[in-house]
Amino acid sequence: MVTPEKCLWFSLFLLLSWIAIACFGFPIDEDTMVLPPRHYQGEIDALVFEEFPKRTVTRLHRAARVKNSRSRSKCVQEHVSWKAFNAPIVLRAKAQSFQGTRSKKKSYKVQFTVKEVYKNASYPIHDIVMVKFANLTGDCRKDNKKRGKLVKANIRVHGEYFLFLNFAGDRKLMAVSQPESAEGRNVKGIRRVIQKVCATNFEPKPLSIEKLEIKSPRKNSTRRERIKLACRVRGLPIHRISWRRNDSYVSNSTTVRIKYLNTDERTSSVLTIRSPKRSDYGSYECVAQSLNGTTVSRRVDVLREAAQQEAQAPARIYPPQISSRKCPDEQANFCMNGGKCYVEPDGYMLYCKCPVGFQGWRCDMKDVRPDTN
Numbered sequence: 001m002v003t004p005e006k007c008l009w010f011s012l013f014l015l016l017s018w019i020a021i022a023c024f025g026f027p028i029d030e031d032t033m034v035l036p037p038r039h040y041q042g043e044i045d046a047l048v049f050e051e052f053p054k055r056t057v058t059r060l061h062r063a064a065r066v067k068n069s070r071s072r073s074k075c076v077q078e079h080v081s082w083k084a085f086n087a088p089i090v091l092r093a094k095a096q097s098f099q100g101t102r103s104k105k106k107s108y109k110v111q112f113t114v115k116e117v118y119k120n121a122s123y124p125i126h127d128i129v130m131v132k133f134a135n136l137t138g139d140c141r142k143d144n145k146k147r148g149k150l151v152k153a154n155i156r157v158h159g160e161y162f163l164f165l166n167f168a169g170d171r172k173l174m175a176v177s178q179p180e181s182a183e184g185r186n187v188k189g190i191r192r193v194i195q196k197v198c199a200t201n202f203e204p205k206p207l208s209i210e211k212l213e214i215k216s217p218r219k220n221s222t223r224r225e226r227i228k229l230a231c232r233v234r235g236l237p238i239h240r241i242s243w244r245r246n247d248s249y250v251s252n253s254t255t256v257r258i259k260y261l262n263t264d265e266r267t268s269s270v271l272t273i274r275s276p277k278r279s280d281y282g283s284y285e286c287v288a289q290s291l292n293g294t295t296v297s298r299r300v301d302v303l304r305e306a307a308q309q310e311a312q313a314p315a316r317i318y319p320p321q322i323s324s325r326k327c328p329d330e331q332a333n334f335c336m337n338g339g340k341c342y343v344e345p346d347g348y349m350l351y352c353k354c355p356v357g358f359q360g361w362r363c364d365m366k367d368v369r370p371d372t373n
Helices: 004-024 059-069 080-086 140-147 187-197
Strands: 089-099 107-119 128-134 160-167 173-175 208-214 226-234 238-245 248-250 256-262 266-274 282-290 295-302 340-343 350-353
Touching (some): 080 160, 080 187, 080 238, 107 160, 128 173, 187 256, 208 295, 226 282, 226 295, 238 266
Antiparallel strands (some): 089 107, 089 160, 107 128, 208 226, 238 248, 282 295
8 A cells, every 4th residue: 555655755766866966967877988978959979970182183184184184076077157058957056964975986865955946947846955976086087987977066054055956756856057155255256157158048159268377476465475366257158177298287285285276257266276286387388178179379488587596696606508588578577787688498487698897687687806817
């Protein structure tokens, strides 16, 4: 039978036990883990591991990574006017997603969202189109044999492109030329050329080379030595513009860059060679090919002005064996104080034959030494 005294003693035992637990806690063994103290201020206790050391990426590493990711095709690029004129369907679209695995040996499909249509040719264009491409790897001639008519392209997700397509079945489109990026500083010029070529009243115009010039570096420029040529072509459509040096074709490489600059009526092909070697100097030819295969061309001689060798030249300079070839009219004023300008027959280097009383690479220094002859 439960009496009031037993209830009182039981309640007192519980009270003392609660006080003991609150002050000293439960007894634990040596193998029992001690829990960290709790905080009741909205914080969460977590076990923090030692952080792995981060890999430092310098600007040099980033530049090499970007350089390797920018693959320049060695093939002669087709001009955007020819792509737009030749393709039955021309539109601007944004890449949304890929289908298939991106690899060097396999093709892949890209899903685009149409942004603007320039030429439709009565084919049904949907808001979402799927286009199949081959990866931009290898040599263009070898890839064309392997891929057949599959166009190579390196498409970036969420990037906008001008697409040149043809109808290939129910809701299927195929690319007939490499897409052009719809991003960057030259987009307005590309858009104007496409709109003009895709107009219903457009009539082809014959090609002509208006100007071929050597771009000189800006004053007080800190850039290293380079060769820069600009070839301005008038007329549309242009199939392609190519460059030849000493009758050999010049293509993109790690030191050579060829790009197009487009306006309404004119197109310029700019050739830039960084840190040129002796073999990079010579006779350059700009060749523009029209839609029917006819070509127009113009030449210019790029000669090495050895201004850097002037400081290393001896006090009295005697020119090498005089060549019968004099300098072109553009370099007629290279020699100073009445000196005569000549060109080395093998290296396209300028040198001067100085009159009596002058010396130096360009005859720009007075000869104060007495004549010992």
